[in-house]
Amino acid sequence: SQQGEEDPQALSIQEGENATMNCSYKTSINNLQWYRQNSGRGLVHLILIRSNEREKHSGRLRVTLDTSKKSSSLLITASRAADTASYFCATGSSNTGKLIFGQGTTLQVKP
């Protein structure tokens, strides 16, 4: 069963604009991660935020985590056409070694 649900399912923006994707989950977590998947490729880890953290930055990426609302957001600033991909949130359980993925957001950045 899916732990995370992402919103929106699809997002289309112009190059240079910011892209925001949201993720909600159901159970307690140890950490939340974001991955990127280009068409026909495997997933690539982008950033990990732990349950005791509220915000994290990596280059043009900014991730927030609100454990009281069981939600996270991924912000990509100054988007580029090369950012076109699917983005997945994944939750690491506090009790198991599992990493459970959401359904993903498909981002299209138009040049």
Place this chain on the structure above:
Amino acid sequence: DAGVIQSPRHEVTEMGQEVTLRCKPISGHDYLFWYRQTMMRGLELLIYFNNNVPIDDSGMPEDRFSAKMPNASFSTLKIQPSEPRDSAVYFCASSPRSDGEKLFFGSGTQLSVL
């Protein structure tokens, strides 16, 4: 490091045939995961291993699916007999640690069962 290596990249087979997917994790990673990705169900965790031992196989859909990890550098996922609904992309991933830490994914095997 070459990363996680999966083979074959593409597999086309007929219903009823046995299919074996292979994975070589990153050296030194103690955890290995098998995921299946479809449009309808997204990414599903099938099974994962710790130090070559299966820890959780609750995601394995049926007895037709089996996975082994005979040593730290090799794992197989076998489907016997295969069915058209098994068509999907199967990913292997490895991680150096537990508690849901960062995963390194292979490029996947695109399986088509006709």
